[in-house]
Amino acid sequence: MPNTLIVGIDISSQSNSIFFIDDAGNQLIKKPFSLPNDQEGANELIKRVIDCLSQYNLSYVKFGMEATSHYGWHLHLYLASSSELLPYKPTFYVLNPSIVKGFKKIYTFLPKTDNIDAVVIAECVRFSKLNPTPLPDFKYAALQRLTRMRYHLVHNLTREKNRALNLIYLKFSTYSQDCPFSDIFGKASCAIIENFTPDDIASMPxxxxxxxxxxxxxxxxxxVNKIAEILKTAANRSYRLHPLLAEANDLALSMTLENIRFMQEQLKKLDKEISKLLKAFSQTLTTIPGIGDVLAAGIIAEIGDIKRFKNEAALAKYSGLVWTQYQSGNFNAQETSLAKCGNQYLRYYLVEAANCVRVHTVRYKAFYNKKFSEVTKHQHKRALVLTARRLIPLIFAMLSKGQIYQERGDVYNT
Structure with a gap:
């Protein structure tokens, strides 16, 4: 006999499409209905859920919702904190869109509408053996806001630098390849780029x-003497930009360099705040050579409570550092691609950590070099991702048991 109400919710920024079924698959309403995605809409949803539970004499309620950016954040927390729903022991399932998309394929000829998606989400919760989604821990969530902001800021900074390099090439075509400065975007280098053309440098004493x-x-x-000589030589070899384009290119370059400087300052502010928040966590990841506060914070913020993961393989799967398998009959593919599913932020911080750790530790450097030499294509990327995967058992052990890193390959309890 059915005893559980299953609520499928397809979430959008302004409204939510909702459908009710029970755990036997009986549709408890004729068709999905919509409510505003705000507090009033949430209150109305709670009222309708309780009415349905009473009408059909059901004892429990499950909510399924698709992970649609941040639009389900408030609704999830609001429903979970409802004292009216508490007697029905509500559980929540925030579903990856890929799971819903895959599950929907068993229903042929379904249109792509929010109403239909609410039905599919409810059925997905009913059939799938999924673990309930825990409520967010606000301590981790606060750190996560900053580490994810940093992720996006770093990617934006990279794009701005690539744009700047294109503009620099137009202005001073040999500068990037002959740049005598260790950092092409350093203070002295930018001063040269912004203040002089190749003709200016070539004619300057x-x-x-x-x-x-x-x-x-x-x-x-x-x-500085050698630097000046290199600049002179590069200026003489450089192409000259047409005067009609030079002024516009200079303006675009100046604005791009200004953006870069602004983002670099923002990164410094973020890093300080991230280090401050990290102090609230008891962690030993920073004992690994090469892993500082920022990388440790990025990893911890995305993992959350390590007890959520049964073993290091589960953590690897969550991060997306797993490889697809292709086998048919006696054939087993030797070359497989990275699945690239899971948590992109965690994967990013793990790969960044691996890139630092392989420079500072003997065993990870040896592992990286071994993987680098195994192939002739994409050597660095492949070796780095494999090193990140190799790092996961260590991180899992250290977070699970509060252990510290030891270079010989062991870890010891604190």
Whole structure:
């Protein structure tokens, strides 16, 4: 006899489409209905859920909702905190859209509408053996807001730098390949790019160029004479940009470099705040050589409570650091691709951590070099991702048992 109400909710920014079934598959309403995605709509949903539970004498309620960006965040928390629903022991299932999409394929000729999706979500909760989605831990959630912001900021900064390199090439075609500075976007380098054209540098007295480089390098550059000579040589070899394009290109380049400087300052602010929030966590990841506060925070924020994961394989799957398998009969594919599912933020921070750890530790450096030498294509990317996967058992052990890193390959309890 049915005893559970299953509520399928297809969420959007302004409204939610909702459908009711029981755990036997009986449709308890004729068709899905819509409610506003706000507090009033949530209150009306609670009222209708309780009415349905009473009408059909059901004892429990399950809510299924598709993970649609952040639009389900408030509804999930509001329903979970409802004292009216508490006697019915509500459980929540926030479903990955790929799961819903795959499940929907068993229903042929269904249109793609929010109403139909609400039905599919409810059926997905009924049939699938899914673990309930826990409520977010606000301590982790606060850290996660900042580490995810940093992820997007780093990617935006990379795009701006690529745009700047294109503009620099137009202005000074040999500058990128002959750049005598360790950082092409450093203070002295940007001063050269913004203030001079190749003609200016080629015609400028060497002594004046040396003084300009020295002043803008804060007297920290080791050999300003050599730097000035390299700039002179590069200027003589460079193409010249047409005068009609030069002014517009200079403006675009100046604005792009300004964006880069702004983002770099934002990164510094974020890193300080991330380090501050990380102090609230008892963690040992920063004992791994190469992993600092930012990388540790990014990993911890996405993992949350490590007890959610049965073993390191489950953590690897959650991060998307797993590989597809292709086998048919006696054939078993030797080359398989990275699944690239799971948590993209966790995968990013794990790969970044692996890139730092392989520089600072003997065993991970050896593993990286071994994987690098195994192939002739995509050597660095492949070796780095495999090193990140290799790092997961260590991270799982350290977070699970509060252990610290030891270079010989062991970890010891604190």
């Amino acid at each position: 060497l002594e004046d160029l040396i003084k300009f480089v020295s002043d803008n390098g804060n007297n920290r550059l080791s050999d």
